[in-house]
Amino acid sequence: MDLKELESAIEGILFAAGDPVPVERICLTLGQDRDTVDSVCQRLADYYSYERRGIRLVHLEASWQMCSAPEQAAYIRKTLENRRPAKLSQPALEVLAIIAYFQPVTRAYIEQIRGVDSSYTVGLLLERELICEAGRLSVPGRPMQFKTTKTFLRSFGLASLDDLPELPSATQEEAQLTMQLESALQRLQQAETEEPEEAPPPEGEGSE
Amino acid sequence: MDLKELESAIEGILFAAGDPVPVERICLTLGQDRDTVDSVCQRLADYYSYERRGIRLVHLEASWQMCSAPEQAAYIRKTLENRRPAKLSQPALEVLAIIAYFQPVTRAYIEQIRGVDSSYTVGLLLERELICEAGRLSVPGRPMQFKTTKTFLRSFGLASLDDLPELPSATQEEAQLTMQLESALQRLQQAETEEPEEAPPPEGEGSE
């Protein structure tokens, strides 16, 4: 068996197996010693990577496995997933819109607006990576806040949050008020974090 | 996307899929037209055969499938401890041929031609994935119909059902007569359908 034939046989075997194949098994089949098989596999592996083929050979302990090239993962997933992308339900869209326009917001805030428990929907949006956690709010209970993600921007064809369609005017006034409040708040928070950690304010001060 | 990238992506997709992948699916994923994808696949297929690699691409109807090179089948089976599928028995070949040429067909149709119960053989062919169910016929009893699979095409080296060897045909004279009769019949049927539905000809008219 010459090198070319060995390569072809090993390629066929690793292809059909899909799973990792112990080197010993290949040695037994082809009547070759371990060094030979390992070196042919390595040659194949190098060839696949160097030529940037769509497949790869990986060495796992005493086995070799053929798998698809990681660079092609997105195309592979797209081709093999036959599901059409699911669309968000109206409640989910509403929660997302609230988060998008008023971020960062807590779940309590969303529920206050919607009047219904929204934990499931928030969980769903997190899972879909449309929103992410945005730190805890420093109020009793330290609730988590949420903000939108890059996936959100991409899904809605937005370059940035500035591209969000403008809110109806009445709400805009409120939004501005909120912004003022927020900036005031930021100044306050900055002032606080600037205090050295080693010397917290005297106990009890400003607490009640 | 240049040719090299396309080739790599298609190689990755077909490897990961294992099963036949419809060309359209690949076109959709890669944003390429059908001719381009088909020609890249053909290039890959030629390259695998010409370089006597351990893998092959086969064209099955409007799909492509990556499979192992037949020359390596013995080594592969030995490594994976798979037995070579038994040759198909004469009854199995007969049932398969009936399904292949007249699909979709019911078991009753197969049995009518063969004159013997064929349920066991149909079951066997289903198990070997050479045939699959093809919906129920809308007649009383709603019997299941069967058709051949892509595995059938691959296992018989056919790119499509059009590649099936031709059935021995009737003599030429007969064929011509059939054609004449058919056209005569068509004319008759046309003449009949042109008559207004409200006033059918008196029973028996035109029949003798």
Place this chain on the structure above:
Amino acid sequence: MEAPIYHLDKVVKAKQEDMEDFDGPLDLILHLLSKNKIEIRDIVISDLLDQYLDWMARREKLNLEVASEFVTMAAHLVYIKTRMLLSIDDEVAMSEMEELMAALEEHKSQETYVKIKDVTGPLSGRYEFGRDYLAKPPEPVKADNTYRYVHDRGDLLSAIRSVLARTDSRLPPPAAAFEGIVGREPYPVADKARSILDRLVQFGVARFRALFKTSRSRSEVVATFLAILELCKANRIHLAGTAEDCTVTSTVDDGPGEIDVTVESY
């Protein structure tokens, strides 16, 4: 009118003898019946007969015997059909027709079977080679929950509009607005934890209640309590005794070290 006795079996079997031509008309009738999916009662038999006689006439060697057999059969068909047309309930005619159909179908099945048997040879040869093309199992695709539906940005606007419509455009002030008022954090829990550990290192043991003695506000009590919980969780302190009389001891001797708290402050 008495029904002529007509043996279909003979007609079908005639092929085996020297009357091969019977293959023709029989096949044709069959062909027309099956391929065109028409009922035998819909066939205009006279036309069928015309066509056939036409064909026979053009043949060099007119086999009279065959032709007459065909005429007999066709005549019988015509006869049956006439009876069916005259009286739909003529069960005898119906069953005769059924019989004829069955015989025709049988004949056709046999023909087909011969052809199928012929083709199994070449097919078997193909399989001999083709069964060595081995497929592989599909690679598992890693699930990806990322949202991929492409929206129009207007979807967001209409969603927020419908929210606002329900709330009469009144929104609660953002929680962040209260941060400055209620959210001051004078008592970092980590600091509390460190001071508790310091105390234990210094005195070895402390009463649970004593740890709260210096707390001057509810917030400080909460921060101290959280610190104790964090230290218990981290296995840094050990609580023993009853609700009324509980002592706290350090589980390690070597100073406070790093304290990893999950609650930063209160």
